[in-house]
Amino acid sequence: MEKPMIYFDNNATTPIHPEVREAMIEAMDVFGNPSSLHGFGRKARMYVEEAREMLANFIGASPDEVMFVGSGSEANNTVLSVLTGSCRECRFGCTTGRGLVTTTIEHPCILEASKCLKEKGVDVSYIEVDQYGKVDLEQLRDAVNESTALVSVMMANNEIGTIQDIRAIAQIVHEKGALFHSDAVQAVGKIPVKVRDLGVDFLTLSGHKIYGPKGIGALYVRKGSPFCPLIRGGHQERGRRAGTENTIGIVGLGKAIEMREKEMDAEETLLLGLKKRLREGIAQTIPDIRFVGHPTDSLPGTLNVSFDGAEGEAIILYLDLEGIAVSTGSACASGSLDPSHVILATGLPAECAHGSIRISLGRENTMADIEYMLEVLPRVIGRIRDMSTAYARRQ
Amino acid sequence: MAKEQWLYTDKVLEHFMHPKNILVDEDAYEEDGKGMTGNIKCGDQMVVVIKVDRDKGVITDCKWKTFGCASAIASTSALSEMVRGMTLEDAYHVSAKDINKELGGLPEHKIHCSVLGDKALRAAINDYYMRNGMEDKVKREEARIVCNCLNITDHEIEEAVLEGARTFYELQEMTKISTVCGECEDEATRLVELYKNKHFCEV
Numbered sequence: 001m002e003k004p005m006i007y008f009d010n011n012a013t014t015p016i017h018p019e020v021r022e023a024m025i026e027a028m029d030v031f032g033n034p035s036s037l038h039g040f041g042r043k044a045r046m047y048v049e050e051a052r053e054m055l056a057n058f059i060g061a062s063p064d065e066v067m068f069v070g071s072g073s074e075a076n077n078t079v080l081s082v083l084t085g086s087c088r089e090c091r092f093g094c095t096t097g098r099g100l101v102t103t104t105i106e107h108p109c110i111l112e113a114s115k116c117l118k119e120k121g122v123d124v125s126y127i128e129v130d131q132y133g134k135v136d137l138e139q140l141r142d143a144v145n146e147s148t149a150l151v152s153v154m155m156a157n158n159e160i161g162t163i164q165d166i167r168a169i170a171q172i173v174h175e176k177g178a179l180f181h182s183d184a185v186q187a188v189g190k191i192p193v194k195v196r197d198l199g200v201d202f203l204t205l206s207g208h209k210i211y212g213p214k215g216i217g218a219l220y221v222r223k224g225s226p227f228c229p230l231i232r233g234g235h236q237e238r239g240r241r242a243g244t245e246n247t248i249g250i251v252g253l254g255k256a257i258e259m260r261e262k263e264m265d266a267e268e269t270l271l272l273g274l275k276k277r278l279r280e281g282i283a284q285t286i287p288d289i290r291f292v293g294h295p296t297d298s299l300p301g302t303l304n305v306s307f308d309g310a311e312g313e314a315i316i317l318y319l320d321l322e323g324i325a326v327s328t329g330s331a332c333a334s335g336s337l338d339p340s341h342v343i344l345a346t347g348l349p350a351e352c353a354h355g356s357i358r359i360s361l362g363r364e365n366t367m368a369d370i371e372y373m374l375e376v377l378p379r380v381i382g383r384i385r386d387m388s389t390a391y392a393r394r395q
Numbered sequence: 396m397a398k399e400q401w402l403y404t405d406k407v408l409e410h411f412m413h414p415k416n417i418l419v420d421e422d423a424y425e426e427d428g429k430g431m432t433g434n435i436k437c438g439d440q441m442v443v444v445i446k447v448d449r450d451k452g453v454i455t456d457c458k459w460k461t462f463g464c465a466s467a468i469a470s471t472s473a474l475s476e477m478v479r480g481m482t483l484e485d486a487y488h489v490s491a492k493d494i495n496k497e498l499g500g501l502p503e504h505k506i507h508c509s510v511l512g513d514k515a516l517r518a519a520i521n522d523y524y525m526r527n528g529m530e531d532k533v534k535r536e537e538a539r540i541v542c543n544c545l546n547i548t549d550h551e552i553e554e555a556v557l558e559g560a561r562t563f564y565e566l567q568e569m570t571k572i573s574t575v576c577g578e579c580e581d582e583a584t585r586l587v588e589l590y591k592n593k594h595f596c597e598v
Contacts, residue, residue, distance in 0.1 A: 311438060313464035321412060339438060351462075354438035387417045389442050390435045390462035 003323040006369045010209075010362030011158050011186060011302060012327055017211035017363075020255045024213060027251035034245045035236065044247050051254025055218055058257045059203070060194035067219050067237040068250050072185040072206035073109040074230070075219035076152075078241075079181045079202045080113040082228040083149060084120050099123040099148040103135055104345040105162075106154050107183060111341070114152075123147060131347050132294035133162035140169060144176040151180050155187035155203075159342040159358055160293035161302025163191065170199035179225065185209055185217075189260040190268075190299055201225045207249065211363065212256030216249030263363065271300040271361050274370050278303055278359065281374040286381050288391075292343055292356060301361035306343070306352040309391020310384040315357050318380040324373055326357050351390065403465065404499035410469035415476055418444055418458040426458075428526065430518025433511050439463040441471060443515035445478075447523055452483050459515070463508060466501050470494045470509035474516060487520050487534065489513055491594055506594055507557045541582055544575035549586055556590035563587055 007015065016024075027047060032040030034048050049063070056063040069075045083098050102114055104126045118124040125143050127135055135153055144151055151173045156163045166182055173180040181202035187193055188203075189210035195203055203220040207213050221227050227240060234242030282289060288308040307315065312328035319326055328340075339353030359373075385391040403411070418424060426444035433440040439462065446456040457475040461467050474494050478486040491510040495501055501509055517534070524532045538548035547570055560566040563584040567573060573580045 309462060311462055311464055311467075314468060317411065317465045349436070350438070351435040354435070354462075386419065387414060387460050387468070388462050389431075389440045389460045 004369075004372060006324045006372060007364065008324060008326045008359045008361060008369070008373070011161075011299075011358065011360035013208045013214065014211045014362050015364060016213065016252075017256060017259050019259055020212055020252050023255035024248050024252040027248045030247055030251075034247060035234075044245075047247055048245050048250050051250045051257075054254045054261075055205075055257050058261055059188060059205070059220060060196050061220050062223065064238065065195075065220055065223055067221060067240050068245060068253070069217045069219055069241055070215055070243075070246070072107075072183065072204050072209075072217045075204035075206075075217050076107070076109045076181075076183055077113050078219060078230040079150070079204070080110065080117060080152065081230050082226070083117055083122050099125070099145075100150050100152065101125050101127065101140070101143050101148050101178075102152045103127045103129060103154070105129050105133060105157055105159075105342045106152070107158060107185070110152055110154070110183060127153075129162075129345050132297075133157055133160050133292075133342065133346050134294060134297070135164050135169065137165075137168060137172065141172050141176075144173055144178055146177065148176065148178040151178050153180075153182055155182045155184040155193070156191065156299050156302075157293070157342060158186050159340060160304045160346070161186075161299035161360075162294040163187070163297045163299065165297075166198045166200065174199065186299060186302075189257065189264060190301070195220055195222070207253040207256055210256050210260055213249050213252040216246055216253045218253065267363050268300045270363070271365075274361050274365055274367060275301060275303055277367065278361075278370050278373065281370070282377065285374060285378040290348070290352065292346060292348065292352075299360075301365075303359045303361075304343075304356055305359070306348065306356035307381050307385075308352075308355065309388040310355050310381050311388075312355055312357055314384050315355075315380060318384065319357075319376065322376045322380070324376060326359050328357050403469065403501065403505075406473075406497075406499045407466070407469040407501065410472040410498070411465050414468050414472040416456075416458045416472065418442065418460045421460065424458065426519075428519040428521075428523030430515040430520070430522055432514040432518060433463070435462050439467055439508060439511055441467065441511040441515040443471070443475075443512065443519045445516070445519045445523065447483065449527070454478050454481055454483065454486050457516070459512065461511070463511060464505070466505035466508035467511050470498060470501065471512035471515075473497050474512040478516065483520050483523070487517055489516065495594075503595065510557060510594075541586065542570075542572045542575075542579045544573075545571060547572045552583060552586045553590045553593075556587055557594060560587065561591060 030044050030047050032044040034045040052063045052066050056066045083100055100114055100122055102110055114124050127139050127143055129135055153164055153169050155166050170180045179201045182200045183204045184193055185204055185206040188205040201222045206217040229240050231242045236242055290306050292304040292306055316326055316328050339350050343353035343356055427447040428445045431442045442460045444458050445454050448455050457478050459471045459475055491513055494509050521533045538550040540546055540548050555566050555569045560569050566587050572583050
């Protein structure tokens with residue numbers, strides 16, 4: 001029997017949607033520089049602007065508030081870098097303080113960038129989360145003060161799927177007179193995101209988490225927000241991000257968004273059904289586990305579960321041998337020996353963080369995939385626990 | 396086109412898929428020596444037990460258990476095969492490098508995981524000596540302080556090298572060694588080279 005290949009790592013990246021693929025192949029021939037005045041350039045410009053409109057419409061922004069960037073990480077770095085890079089012209093933090101407030105569960109690109117800012121003298125503070133990964137609003141209220149220039153809180157967490165109450169957070173931040181950025185890379189295209197309803201000043205999104213291509217992201221910058229470019233030297237993106245536009249990537253992102261508009265609701269129903277079965281199946285067949293993340297305010301396709309006495313990397317590689325792709329919050333496999341900062345932030349002990357896996361579902365998954373997983377996983381966990389020093393089988 | 400690479404060699408994969416000599420029933424196993432190392436909080440823990448032919452001083456059986464990653468599983472599985480039939484003296488000197496050689500090379504950042512098995516084995520051998528009134532044979536790996544200002548030992552330097560330090564400066568970043576009087580810089584530099592050779596070269 002041929003080994004199945006089941007992909008449960010959609011929060012890491014997603015397969016390209018067939019329609020996105022087609023649109024990108026077509027766009028490959030649109031080689032003109034969108035900045036050129038001639039016909040070749042104007043045609044490319046049209047493709048770029050169409051995608052921008054599609055995207056702006058999807059998140060409830062106006063097209064001139066959307067800029068294309070090379071990745072979600074670039075968008076996040078761009079927003080944070082204004083805290084040290086800004087000049088009088090950028091109108092950012094020149095007269096007020098330059099403090100940054102963020103959370104302990106952000107993506108590494110925010111955490112690393114904020115660490116760097118701290119070393120450059122920016123006052124940075126980190127808000128903690130509760131056992132479900134929800135930001136403590138009271139702590140936020142206390143942490144944001146007159147010297148805070150920017151607050152950055154991710155909309156949905158990549159490891160545990162917890163969704164924050166962004167509207168409430170934005171309101172608190174604005175009451176204190178600071179600006180608000182949300183990294184919505186895991187949220188846009190999975191749950192409804194409308195920038196004006198939420199009240200964000202900056203918002204990051206990315207193509208490859210929503211069946212689009214890698215190497216393309218977008219940053220929403222609310223009209224009137226101060227802004228400081230990270231990459232200078234060209235008038236592209238209204239002078240906010242120099243570099244010739246990645247037409248093919250932009251077209252791919254635009255198409256991915258168009259498909260999200262059409263398919264998101266139905267997909268949510270599918271994923272919630274699959275996740276429910278998966279969650280129940282794991283709970284029924286495997287003892288001594290805990291689910292990490294919020295039980296309801298969670299991405300429809302994300303399930304994080306920790307198995308007592310089983311080490312995450314071993315789980316992943318045994319599953320890989322059975323043709324199932326999942327990932328671990330624990331970064332052991334990627335070179336660091338530190339357990340997941342997100343899971344530790346929820347208050348679980350380190351040994352649980354070492355034993356957790358993230359199963360992230362996507363549009364191509366079926367109930368048959370879930371049933372196969374439920375057949376394989378108990379066996380894998382049983383096998384690892386049999387050789388574990390940290391698991392005493394309950395008789 | 397680059398070939399798709401399994402993170403580990405075929406031999407590692409084989410030991411990972413079919414680990415040898417797992418200690419299934421810890422209570423029923425009548426070991427002659429037992430050693431434990433690591434900590435589940437750090438994400439890796441290892442127990443090694445041995446049976447010994449007293450007359451010959453030879454290990455006749457070696458079993459193990461772990462809370463650890465694929466490398467820890469594979470390397471200890473390999474180790475348990477290697478030391479069977481070995482004298483206690485020889486087994487004591489099996490190093491992470493020997494295991495790594497046997498496995499055909501682990502990814503560099505996983506070497507750390509493979510030291511667990513041989514550390515636990517040495518503890519098991521010492522335990523055997525203790526149980527049998529041969530305290531004089533117990534080898535103690537005494538730590539020697541290198542950085543007198545910050546009380547940093549050679550063991551800590553070795554750990555740092557296993558964790559990825561390859562130069563004095565990387566070691567300093569990890570341990571803050573030699574940041575007070577600075578006198579131990581030469582000694583620390585020499586030790587980094589020594590442990591690099593011990594664990595990472597000629598595999």
